[in-house]
Structures are given as structure tokens and as C-alpha cells.
Amino acid sequence: PELVDRLDADGRVPASDLLEFVFSDMPTDLLPALREAGYENIGIDTLRRLGSHRISGDYILGMQSLGYRPTPEQLVRLRSHGISVETAERLSAFGLSGIPVEDVIRFRRHGVDPDELRGMSDAGFPPSDPDPILQLHRRGLEVDEVRAFRAVAGYELSANELVDMHAHGVDPEYFAGLISDVGPTLSVDEVIELRRHGVAVEDVRGYRGAGIVSSDDLIRLHRHGVAPASIVGYRSAGLPEAGVDDVIELQRNGVDPGYVRELRDGGMVVLDVERVVVLHRRGVRGSHLGG
Numbered sequence: 516p517e518l519v520d521r522l523d524a525d526g527r528v529p530a531s532d533l534l535e536f537v538f539s540d541m542p543t544d545l546l547p548a549l550r551e552a553g554y555e556n557i558g559i560d561t562l563r564r565l566g567s568h569r570i571s572g573d574y575i576l577g578m579q580s581l582g583y584r585p586t587p588e589q590l591v592r593l594r595s596h597g598i599s600v601e602t603a604e605r606l607s608a609f610g611l612s613g614i615p616v617e618d619v620i621r622f623r624r625h626g627v628d629p630d631e632l633r634g635m636s637d638a639g640f641p642p643s644d645p646d647p648i649l650q651l652h653r654r655g656l657e658v659d660e661v662r663a664f665r666a667v668a669g670y671e672l673s674a675n676e677l678v679d680m681h682a683h684g685v686d687p688e689y690f691a692g693l694i695s696d697v698g699p700t701l702s703v704d705e706v707i708e709l710r711r712h713g714v715a716v717e718d719v720r721g722y723r724g725a726g727i728v729s730s731d732d733l734i735r736l737h738r739h740g741v742a743p744a745s746i747v748g749y750r751s752a753g754l755p756e757a758g759v760d761d762v763i764e765l766q767r768n769g770v771d772p773g774y775v776r777e778l779r780d781g782g783m784v785v786l787d788v789e790r791v792v793v794l795h796r797r798g799v800r801g802s803h804l805g806g
Contacts, residue, residue, distance in 0.1 A: 548572025552579045554587070561587050568594045581607050585616045596623045609633040611642055618645045627652050634658030639665055640674065647674035654678045663687035669699035676703040683707045692716035696723065705730040712737060722746070732759045739763045748772030753779035753786045761788045770795045777801035 545565060549557050552575050568591050577600035578585065578593070585593060598619060606612055606619070606629050614622075622632065627648060635641075635648045638661045642648065651661060651674050664680070664687050665672050680690065685706055693706055696719055709719065709730055714737045721743025722733050736746075741762050749757045749765060752775035757765070765775075765788060775791055781801025 544572030545570065545575075548575045552576060552584070557587070564591060570594050574600060578603060582612050583616060583619075589616045589620075592620055596620055598623050602629065605629040606632070609636075611636065614642050618642065621645055621649065625649050625652060631658060635661065638662040639671070650674045650678060654681060656681050660687060664690060667691040667694050669694060672703070679703065679707060680710075683711055685710045689716060693719060696720045701730070708734060718743060725750075727759060735759060735763065739766055741766050745772060749775060752776035753783075754788065754791070757788065764788055764792065768792045768795060778804065 546557070546562065548571070551572075565587060570590050574594070575590065578590075581600070581603045583603060593616065602623075603612075603619075606614060609629055609632070611629065611632055622628075622642070622645065631652065632642050632648070635651065635658060638658060640647050640651070640661070656677055660681070661677060664677055667687065667690060680703060689710060690706060693701055693709065693716060696716065712734045714733055718737060719733060722736060725743055725746040727733060727736065727746065736759060745766065746757070746762050749762050749772050752772045754761065754765075754775055765771075770791060774795060775786065778791060778794065778799075778801050779786060781804035783801075783804055
């Protein structure tokens with residue numbers, strides 16, 4: 516009688532359900548805890564399901580004390596995914612309480628623990644928006660990498676942008692080098708294209724020093740094997756107005772800056788790319804001009 520009174524102080528549970536509950540192996544604190552937590556109309560089938568998952572009164576009241584009031588089905592799912600009261604306490608300690616129960620389950624199912632949630636939140640991805648965090652986690656971006664990217668960007672980076680850079684081999688060091696030299700005007704797509712074509716940070720710095728600022732031009736020059744020093748060399752040798760197309764044409768025809776300088780020193784005052792290429796093809800040397 517004392518146990519029955521404790522289980523059903525207000526007499527609302529059918530006697531047959533009480534008897535089944537008493538003679539089962541369900542935790543005896545379960546029904547009183549459900550009552551205390553405000554759950555109403557809990558039938559024997561629900562009690563049986565909760566009991567079969569070893570959900571105790573301490574578990575229910577512990578979750579409620581941390582701001583969670585899951586449905587009986589959510590209690591089962593929380594328990595099935597190994598989410599303990601201690602896990603919820605860690606979320607609360609990190610200032611991450613109030614996450615919807617379904618999101619807590621999603622994070623747990625995908626292996627995102629409270630430490631990662633706190634780190635992502637500090638890096639600008641709050642758990643109130645779970646999809647970006649789950650996307651970053653699935654693609655293998657760790658908190659330190661996300662934090663490093665966003666620290667040097669100078670603007671907000673989305674999860675999609677971070678995932679794209681990571682997938683194309685752009686690491687925070689490469690990204691920081693480009694941003695340091697070029698500034699935040701360089702888009703993520705441009706960064707990815709530069710990396711995909713193997714353009715080093717030092718090359719970008721050199722090209723820009725020669726007045727080449729378009730990422731498309733940088734990639735074209737790199738693809739044709741034109742080094743930054745060659746651009747400077749062509750211009751100082753006698754083609755001061757040589758542009759991207761010009762230096763690519765010279766390089767493609769095997770004309771180096773030394774040959775341009777040789778023509779100039781041989782007395783050819785007015786130089787243009789087309790004439791230089793023709794003379795080179797014909798084997799004309801600077802000494803021939805003096806003759």
C-alpha cells in the first residue's frame with residue numbers, strides 16, 4: 516500500500532496499470548517523477564516503453580531542471596542516443612542551454628559533442644542554426660580551422676564557402692596570405708580558382724607588384740609559365756607597355772627578356788611585340804641590326 520500511495524497519490528491511475536507497474540522491473544521513481552514534471556495521462560504502454568529504456572525519475576527531473584521538457588517519445592530517443600543529464604549539464608555550462616530537443620538528438624547522432632558546439636558557437640556558428648554546424652562537421656572542418664578562416668577573412672564566411680575552400684585544398688595559411696596581400700576584395704571563388712591552378716601566394720604578390728590584379732589574368736600567366744619577374748623583365752628591356760596577352764605571346768614563342776634587350780641595344784628604338792616575335796622567328800640578332 517505504501518508503494519501504491521507513492522506511485523499514485525491522487526488515485527488517477529487505473530488499478531490494473533498500477534499492479535502491472537508494481538510487479539514489473541520499471542524504476543519505481545518513474546511515475547512519481549512524471550507526475551512531478553507535469554506529464555499527464557501517461558498510460559501503461561508509455562510507462563512500459565520508458566521503463567524498457569531504463570528511463571528513471573532522476574533522468575526526467577534532471578532534464579527538466581536544465582530547461583528540457585521532452586515528450587515521452589523524445590525521452591526514449593534521447594536515452595537511445597546516449598544523451599545523459601551530464602551531457603545536458605555541459606551544454607548548459609557552455610551557455611548553450613535551450614537547444615531544441617530534436618537538435619540535441621541530431622547533433623548527437625552526427626557525433627557533434629558539446630565542446631565542438633561551444634567552439635563553433637564562438638567561431639560564429641550558433642547551435643540555434645544546426646545545419647551549418649552539421650555541414651562543417653560532416654566535411655571534416657574542425658573548430659580551429661573554422662576559427663582561423665574567419666579570423667583573417669575580414670568578412671563573414673558561410674559554411675558553404677568554408678566547405679568549398681576546404682574541399683579544394685585552401686587552408687587558413689594560404690587564405691591568410693592572399694587576404695594579407697590582396698585584401699578582402701578577393702572573393703572565395705577567386706581564392707579557390709587560384710589554389711586549384713597552383714598559383715602560390717608569392718606569385719600573386721609578384722604579379723600584383725607588376726600591376727596584374729585580375730585573378731583570371733594571374734591564372735592565365737601562371738598557366739603559360741610566365742613568372743612575375745619575366746613581366747618586369749620584358750617591360751624594362753624595352754616593352755614598357757607589355758600587357759598580359761603580350762607577355763604570354765612572347766613566352767609562347769620562346770622570346771625571353773634578354774632577347775628584347777638585345778634588340779634594343781642593337782639600335783631598334785621602337786619595339787612592339789609582333790615585330791619582336793617575327794624577328795625572333797627569323798633568327799635576327801641584335802648584332803645584325805647594327806650591321
